[in-house]
Amino acid sequence: MASGAVMPLSGPIPPATSAADLSSFDGGSTPAEQIPVWLFDASGAEYLDFRGRLENYGGGGLTLRIPWSADATGSVTVQWEAAFRRVADDAEDLDASHTYDFNVSSVTVATVAGEVDYATVTFSDGTDMDSLADGEVFILRVRRNPAGTDTMSGDAELHADWVTLIET
């Protein structure tokens, strides 16, 4: 399949612990839109999972697009991270632990508070995406890592239903 092909995702699914919180705020139109967001805290790592599968994957690697917003402007940054858990046929025991190997994207908050920024996390074909192969299903784990380059003191608002996984 060509670059730009969109891989199906379902979810999000909050993990059993350290999950982001679901909330919403009102948009500015009349009547006001209800904007659902998942809130990622600034003081401890919080997570959200998605389930998906690779369909007609051509080996070009993957790009995860994470639309997010915040009630902030300026030069503060958020560190988004993402990782895969490959669920190969008759090979992955979901009762067993998996070590998620996160790729990192440190992004500056949008120009205006309330604007949506499109953060991207990229994965090269192969071990970088847990060696996922065409036709296989997977768990995609997204987190905000409050350490390192993450400087924003407020919550990061993930628009989860707009998260998109694309062949690079």
Add this chain to the structure above:
Amino acid sequence: MAVLSDEERRRCWARIMRDIAWRAWPSDLPKSDLRAAVNAVDDWAESNAASYNSALPAAYRTTATADQKALLLAAVLMRRAGRFDTEEDE
């Protein structure tokens, strides 16, 4: 009541970001600046403890413990910030 330890200040800072921050906070503020503010408020509370105590009415001043005096100050300030709801507000 002694000034908070560094770990106590860190936990206070983390709790503020965790429980208070969403859309009620100057999120433009970097974490480091927020932490500096926590430290400064704790230092100010220590430096002005005697002045605050003197401002309390004698009955409360001579009856309440240090913790109770701190809670009173916190309750009033939280109410001023719109974060101390009461049954009458409903």
